[in-house]
Amino acid sequence: MTPRESDTVVSAAAGTNEGNQELRSRSELTAKEVMREVGAVLRMSEADAALLAEVEADPGEDQTMIINMGPQHPSTHGVLRLMLELKGETVLRCKPIIGYLHTGMEKTGESLTFMQGGTNVTRMDYLSPLNSELVFSMATEKLLGIDGDIPERAVWIRMLLSELNRMSSHLLFMATNGMDIGAVSMMLYGWREREVVLRFFQKVTGLRMNHNFIRPGGVAADLPADWRDDVMSILDMLPDRLGEYDVLMTNQPIWRERLQGVGVITQAEAIALGATGPILRSTGLAWDLRRDMPYMHYDELEFDVIVGSYGDAFDRYAIRLNEIRESMRIVRQILDRVPSGDYRIQDKKVTPPPRARIDESMEALIHHFKIFTEGFKVPEGEVYVAIESPRGEIGCYIASDGSPTPYRMHVRAPSFVNVQALPHMMRGGMVADAVAVISSIDPVLGEVDR
Amino acid sequence: MSTEASTTPATLHGCLLGDSRGQAVLFVPKQSYMSTMKKLVDDGFEMCVDLTAVDFLTHASRTLPDSVAAERFEIVVNLLSLSKRERLRVRVQVSESDPNIDSLFDLYPGTEAMEREVFDMFGISFAGHPDLTRILMPEDWQGHPLRKDYAQGRIPVQFKGAAS
Amino acid sequence: MGIVRNVLDDGLEGLDHNFLTGRIEDLVKWSRSRSSWGATFGLACCAIEMMGTGAPHYDLARFGMEVFRASPRQADIMIVAGRVSQKMAPVLRQVYDQMMEPKWVISMGVCASSGGMFNNYAIVQGVDQVVPVDVYAPGCPPTPETLIHAIETLHQLIEDGEIMRRRATSGAGANVHIQEVPAGITTPVILGSR
Numbered sequence: 001m002t003p004r005e006s007d008t009v010v011s012a013a014a015g016t017n018e019g020n021q022e023l024r025s026r027s028e029l030t031a032k033e034v035m036r037e038v039g040a041v042l043r044m045s046e047a048d049a050a051l052l053a054e055v056e057a058d059p060g061e062d063q064t065m066i067i068n069m070g071p072q073h074p075s076t077h078g079v080l081r082l083m084l085e086l087k088g089e090t091v092l093r094c095k096p097i098i099g100y101l102h103t104g105m106e107k108t109g110e111s112l113t114f115m116q117g118g119t120n121v122t123r124m125d126y127l128s129p130l131n132s133e134l135v136f137s138m139a140t141e142k143l144l145g146i147d148g149d150i151p152e153r154a155v156w157i158r159m160l161l162s163e164l165n166r167m168s169s170h171l172l173f174m175a176t177n178g179m180d181i182g183a184v185s186m187m188l189y190g191w192r193e194r195e196v197v198l199r200f201f202q203k204v205t206g207l208r209m210n211h212n213f214i215r216p217g218g219v220a221a222d223l224p225a226d227w228r229d230d231v232m233s234i235l236d237m238l239p240d241r242l243g244e245y246d247v248l249m250t251n252q253p254i255w256r257e258r259l260q261g262v263g264v265i266t267q268a269e270a271i272a273l274g275a276t277g278p279i280l281r282s283t284g285l286a287w288d289l290r291r292d293m294p295y296m297h298y299d300e301l302e303f304d305v306i307v308g309s310y311g312d313a314f315d316r317y318a319i320r321l322n323e324i325r326e327s328m329r330i331v332r333q334i335l336d337r338v339p340s341g342d343y344r345i346q347d348k349k350v351t352p353p354p355r356a357r358i359d360e361s362m363e364a365l366i367h368h369f370k371i372f373t374e375g376f377k378v379p380e381g382e383v384y385v386a387i388e389s390p391r392g393e394i395g396c397y398i399a400s401d402g403s404p405t406p407y408r409m410h411v412r413a414p415s416f417v418n419v420q421a422l423p424h425m426m427r428g429g430m431v432a433d434a435v436a437v438i439s440s441i442d443p444v445l446g447e448v449d450r
Numbered sequence: 451m452s453t454e455a456s457t458t459p460a461t462l463h464g465c466l467l468g469d470s471r472g473q474a475v476l477f478v479p480k481q482s483y484m485s486t487m488k489k490l491v492d493d494g495f496e497m498c499v500d501l502t503a504v505d506f507l508t509h510a511s512r513t514l515p516d517s518v519a520a521e522r523f524e525i526v527v528n529l530l531s532l533s534k535r536e537r538l539r540v541r542v543q544v545s546e547s548d549p550n551i552d553s554l555f556d557l558y559p560g561t562e563a564m565e566r567e568v569f570d571m572f573g574i575s576f577a578g579h580p581d582l583t584r585i586l587m588p589e590d591w592q593g594h595p596l597r598k599d600y601a602q603g604r605i606p607v608q609f610k611g612a613a614s
Numbered sequence: 615m616g617i618v619r620n621v622l623d624d625g626l627e628g629l630d631h632n633f634l635t636g637r638i639e640d641l642v643k644w645s646r647s648r649s650s651w652g653a654t655f656g657l658a659c660c661a662i663e664m665m666g667t668g669a670p671h672y673d674l675a676r677f678g679m680e681v682f683r684a685s686p687r688q689a690d691i692m693i694v695a696g697r698v699s700q701k702m703a704p705v706l707r708q709v710y711d712q713m714m715e716p717k718w719v720i721s722m723g724v725c726a727s728s729g730g731m732f733n734n735y736a737i738v739q740g741v742d743q744v745v746p747v748d749v750y751a752p753g754c755p756p757t758p759e760t761l762i763h764a765i766e767t768l769h770q771l772i773e774d775g776e777i778m779r780r781r782a783t784s785g786a787g788a789n790v791h792i793q794e795v796p797a798g799i800t801t802p803v804i805l806g807s808r
Contacts, residue, residue, distance in 0.1 A: 071702065072709055074654050074684040078661070079702060099586040100702045101658055104736035106571075107595055107602055119731065126659035142471050172662070191669030198666075208666075209659055209755055271496050271532070274560030285532070292535055380513060383471050384528050384539060386499070395500055397526065401509040412500040412528070420563050446658050449586060449699070587736075588701045595735055603735025 064092060069434070071100045077176065077438060078445030080419070089430050094423040098416075101449040109409035113375025114140050117406065118212045121396070124411055125447040126209060127172055130165040131389040132411070132447070133214040134158055138295070139385040139396040140216040143378045146345055153341040154218035155296050160231070160334045161204070161214065162387075163327045167238075168197040169390040170320045170327075173442045174245060177317060180439040181258050183249060193241055200230050217351040218344025228335060235328055242324060250318065259314035263425040263437035266311060273424070274417040277392025278323070279441060282308035282315035289388035300337075303330050313440035320442070323390075350376050375404030384412075391415050391442060413447035459515065463489045466515050475539045477518045483542050484552045487527075491557055495529035495538060498558035502526050503544075503568045507598040522546040523574055527554070544574055553579040571596035639775070646690070646716065647772035649678040653689030653713060655706070657696025660723040663755040664695045672758040677765060686712040691768065692745070693761075697725035698738045710745045718772070720764050721747045724754050 070081040079100035085093040109120050121136040122129040141147040171194045178186020198208045203224055205213035213220045249255045265275070267283035280287055288305040290298040306322045308315025344351045352371045353364035370376075378400045386395035392414030399408040418441050425437045460467040463486050466477040478486045504524045506512055514520050521543040529538045544551055553576035554561040565576045566585040573594040576582060584591060593600050652674075656664055668674045668682065683689040686709045698706055710719070721741050724730035727750045729739035741747060748771065751764035 071705055072655060072684075074682075079657055079705075099584075099588070100699060100705070101697065102586040102699045102701065102736050103658075103697055103732050104595060104603075104734040105732075107736075108732060108734055111602060123659060126662060145471070187665075188670050191666060192671065195666070195669065195671045208757060209662060272559045274497055274499060274558065276497075276499075287532055292532075293537075381470055382475075382504075382526075383473060384500070384537070386537075393499060395528065397500065397502060397528070399504050401512065407509055408504045410500075410502045412502075416563060416567075417560055420560060591700075601735070602733075604733045605729075605739050607733065 091426045094426045096419050096422050098448050101445045105450045113404045122210045125444050127444050128165045128169040128390050129210050130161045135387050135394050135396040137214050137216045139383050139398045142383045151342040152339050154343050156338040157219050159296050163330050166390045167324050167327045168194050170324045173320050177439045180435050222343045262433045263313040264311050265425050273421050275421045278316045278319045283311040301333050313436050316440045377404050415443040415448045419443050478542050494531045494533050497530045499530045500528040501561050501564040503572045505598045549574045552577050643773050647769040650690040652679050652682045653686050653692040654682045654684050655692050655694050660695035660755040667758040667761045691718050693720045693722050694726045694741045695722040698741050703738050703744050707744050718748045719745050720749045722751045
C-alpha cells in the first residue's frame with residue numbers, strides 16, 4: 001500500500017505507519033461516513049410513492065408504513081410535503097418534497113431590471129424581505145463597483161431595517177413555534193409584538209411586507225422625522241414581553257419535555273449539509289456572518305453570537321429568543337450612530353433624481369426615464385454576496401452581461417439547504433415530534449421553492 | 451499558489467485562479483473536477499454553500515481567461531472555509547453535447563438538493579447522485595425552465611411591451 | 615316588555631309577545647354568514663397577512679371566523695392566500711372538492727386572483743382557473759383591512775342570498791344538477807353532471 005502524502009506527515013512525526021487505521025483526509029470519506037448515515041433519507045421518487053397507494057398492503061406487525069404529511073397542513077409552515085416512513089409511531093426515514101410554491105422567480109428575475117429586481121427577490125423570504133432585498137442590492141452594487149461609495153446614512157438605515165426585520169421574523173418564529181407545540185396563546189402574543197414592528201415598517205417604507213425599499217445605491221426614501229421615537233417605543237415595549245415568553249415557555253416543564261432532545265443534529269452533520277444560522281449555532285459552532293465575515297458596519301458594533309450546546313430544538317428556540325434581545329441591543333447602538341446625509345448614492349446613472357428636479361432639469365428627466373424604463377446597465381461579471389438572514393446565510397449570485405437585466409440571478413436560500421437536515425433530525429423520533437422539528441428549522445417555503 | 455508578474459496567471463492545484471470584483475474564482479476543467487474538489491476539501495473548505503449553473507446560450511462571448519474554453523453551461527460552486535473565513539468560487543464548463551458532471555454528494559452531502567435543482571432547471575446530470583429527480587417542477591414536466599431557449603411562459607396582457 | 619296578555623282570554627293572540635317569526639331561509643343565511651370558518655390554504659406571503667388578520671390587532675373572530683380549520687370537511691370558506699404553482703393546482707382542487715356544500719372561495723392577493731407579478735410558466739394565472747371564486751381581494755399582500763373587507767363582502771353576499779341564487783344556475787360547483795321532471799312521468803329522477 002503506497003503511503004499518501006498525509007500519511008508521511010503523520011508517520012514522520014510518530015515514526016509509525018498504521019495505514020488504514022489512521023484518520024484519512026476528509027476528502028477520502030464518503031457521504032455515508034461523514035453523515036454517519038444510517039439511512040435517514042427516504043430515497044423514493046414521487047411517482048413510486050403514488051403507486052404505493054394502489055398496492056393492497058397487509059400491514060404486519062413489523063412492517064413499516066409510508067404516510068404523507070402535507071402539502072396542505074396546518075403545521076408545515078407553508079406548502080412543504082413530507083413523506084414519512086413510520087414503524088408504529090417512530091419515524092424511520094423521511095423525504096421532504098418541495099416545489100409546491102415554485103414561482104420561477106429566477107426566470108422572472110432575468111426579465112426585470114436591476115431596480116425592479118428588489119420586487120422579485122423580496123417575495124422569496126417573505127418573513128425577512130428586507131434581508132433578501134439587501135443581499136440583492138449588495139450584489140448589484142458590487143457588480144457596479146459602487147459598493148464602497150454607498151453613503152453612510154444609507155448603510156446605517158439598512159442595518160437598522162435589517163435588524164428590525166430579524167426581530168419581526170424571530171417573533172413570528174416564536175408565534176408559530178408556540179402554536180405548533182401547543183401553546184396556542186403564544187400565536188397571539190407573537191403577532192401582537194410583530195404588529196408594532198410592521199407598523200414602523202409601514203411608516204418608513206410604505207408597506208407592511210414585501211417592501212422593495214432597499215435598492216441598489218441605497219434606500220428608496222429617507223426615514224421619517226420621528227423615527228427615533230418609534231424605535232424607542234418598540235425597544236421599551238419588548239423586553240417585558242420577552243420576559244413573559246420566558247415565564248410562559250422557557251422554564252415550563254411541558255415545553256422543555258417537548259423540545260429538549262428533539263431534533264438533534266451534530267456539528268459535523270450540520271456543516272456537511274450546509275446548514276447555517278440558528279441550526280449551525282445550536283450545535284455549538286459560533287458562526288455568524290455579521291461577526292465572522294462582517295458586512296456594512298457590523299464590525300463597529302458590539303453584540304454577542306448566541307450558541308447552543310446540544311443541537312436540539314430547545315437550543316434553536318432559545319437561540320432565536322436571545323437573538324431578539326441581541327438585535328435590540330444592536331438597534332440601540334444604531335440609534336445613536338445614524339448620521340445625516342444622503343440616503344442613496346448620488347450617481348445619476350444608478351439612482352433616480354428627486355421628483356422635484358424632473359420639472360426643472362431636462363437631464364434629470366432623461367435620467368429618470370432611462371432608469372425606470374430601460375434600467376441602468378451593469379458591467380459584465382459575476383459576484384456572490386452573502387449576509388446573515390434570520391434563517392442562515394442568504395446569498396445572491398448574479399451574472400451580468402452588460403445589459404440592464406441580470407443574465408442569471410440565483411439566490412442561495414438558507415431554508416432550501418436547511419430543509420435537507422430534516423430527515424437527519426427526525427430519525428428515531430416520534431411523529432408528534434416531526435412538527436416540533438419542522439418548526440425549529442423555521443423554513444420559509446417561498447425561499448425554498450423560489 | 452504562485453503570483454508573479456502579469457505574464458504568468460495564478461494557479462491553485464493546477465487550475466487557473468482568477469478574480470471577479472475582488473472574489474477568488476477557480477476555473478476547473480471537467481476532467482479534474484472531482485480531484486480538485488477533494489483537494490479543496492483538504493485545504494479547509496468545509497462547507498459547500500451553493501451549487502448552481504448558468505446557461506450561456508445567448509451570451510457566448512463572455513470574458514473568460516484565455517486558457518479556458520467556453521461551453522454552453524457553467525457549473526458554479528461556492529465554497530466556504532469556516533476556519534479560515536474565506537470563500538472560493540469554482541467554475542466548471544459543461545458542454546451542451548455532454549451535459550454530465552460528477553456529483554459532489556460524497557464530499558458535501560448538502561449538495562443533494564442543489565444538484566437536483568440544477569438537473570431540474572438546466573438538465574445537467576450528476577454522476578453518483580443518489581436521487582436525481584425533479585425537485586421544483588412536477589415529475590412529469592417536460593423541459594428545463596431556466597435554459598435560455600425555454601420561454602418564460604407569459605400569457606399576453608393588455609399593455610404589450612411593458613417589462614413584465 | 616309589553617302587556618302580558620292572557621291566553622285564556624285572548625286565544626292565540628295572547629301569544630304575540632312570545633314568538634318571533636321569520637323565514638327559515640333568512641335564518642339559515644344569517645347563521646351561515648355569521649359563523650363561517652375558514653380552511654387553511656395559506657401558501658405564501660398572503661398567508662402571513664391572513665394570520666395577521668386572525669391575530670389580536672385585527673381579530674377575525676369578531677366576524678365569526680373563530681378558527682381556521684385544517685380539515686376541509688369542517689370548513690366553509692377557502693381563502694386561497696398566495697401564489698398557486700403548477701404543482702399545487704391539483705392539490706388545491708382536491709381540497710376544494712373535499713369541502714362540504716355550501717362553500718365559498720376568496721382569492722386573496724393578486725397572485726391568486728390573476729397570477730400577480732409572476733406572469734410565467736410556474737404560476738397558475740388566477741386561481742379561478744381551478745376553483746370558482748366568489749370574492750377577489752387585491753393587494754400584494756392585501757392588508758388585513760382589505761382582507762376583512764373581502765370577508766365582509768362575502769358575508770353580505772351570503773346573507774343576501776345572492777350567491778345561492780347564482781350557484782343554483784351554475785351547478786353549485788359540485789357538478790350536481792337536478793333536472794325537473796314533469797309530473798306524471800314514472801321514470802326515476804337521475805342526478806348527473808351536465
